[in-house]
Amino acid sequence: GAGVSQSPSNKVTEKGKDVELRCDPISGHTALYWYRQSLGQGLEFLIYFQGNSAPDKSGLPSDRFSAERTGGSVSTLTIQRTQQEDSAVYLCASSSSGTGVYNEQFFGPGTRLTVL
Amino acid sequence: AQSVTQLGSHVSVSEGALVLLRCNYSSSVPPYLFWYVQYPNQGLQLLLKYTSAATLVKGINGFEAEFKKSETSFHLTKPSAHMSDAAEYFCAVSGHFGNEKLTFGTGTRLTIIP
Numbered sequence: 030g031a032g033v034s035q036s037p038s039n040k041v042t043e044k045g046k047d048v049e050l051r052c053d054p055i056s057g058h059t060a061l062y063w064y065r066q067s068l069g070q071g072l073e074f075l076i077y078f079q080g081n082s083a084p085d086k087s088g089l090p091s092d093r094f095s096a097e098r099t100g101g102s103v104s105t106l107t108i109q110r111t112q113q114e115d116s117a118v119y120l121c122a123s124s125s126s127g128t129g130v131y132n133e134q135f136f137g138p139g140t141r142l143t144v145l
Numbered sequence: 146a147q148s149v150t151q152l153g154s155h156v157s158v159s160e161g162a163l164v165l166l167r168c169n170y171s172s173s174v175p176p177y178l179f180w181y182v183q184y185p186n187q188g189l190q191l192l193l194k195y196t197s198a199a200t201l202v203k204g205i206n207g208f209e210a211e212f213k214k215s216e217t218s219f220h221l222t223k224p225s226a227h228m229s230d231a232a233e234y235f236c237a238v239s240g241h242f243g244n245e246k247l248t249f250g251t252g253t254r255l256t257i258i259p
Binding site: 033062064071072073074077085088120122131133134136137138139 | 177181187188189190191194196235237241246247248249250251252
């Protein structure tokens, strides 16, 4: 079946511009995660959505970063007024739900963001 | 709070030799532990996981890892390296209350020498 998809695969933008990154999770997965992979910081958690619950935004690095998930499916990560340190690969993952049991996170191929 | 430390950002082994990638964890709750692999220009793929069942965990492509609570370690091994094993490997930890975020180590790039 279809895995997690992300678009665009590559994005080059100028400093100060806003960007939107999209994630389509695996159908039926209620949990969705955003991570960032950068040279300086490694792989770090950004935000987590679970069903209709309030998202866990504890990993967002600044108020320039926001994310939403519409209809419990597609998610968009928005970075406003991009800075060069935002250059990274942004990874999305999704999993099925279940308290007290392990639910594997399946990762998308990522969006490589370059801020000039 | 949880964290993982991967010793060695780069490891080189000869084809056919033992692969050993080290991971130590810190967790205030019983952890779930994972190894992910990332091939060049590809996403993350789960190699294996420890979720509090057997302490010796077998994964894909001949890899295995052993959870050692006394040493707070979860090292990844493979008896005989293959050229196709060249990739970056990430150790990760999470809690065990269902869906939880992963906390990753800094990664180890494995190079296989022909």
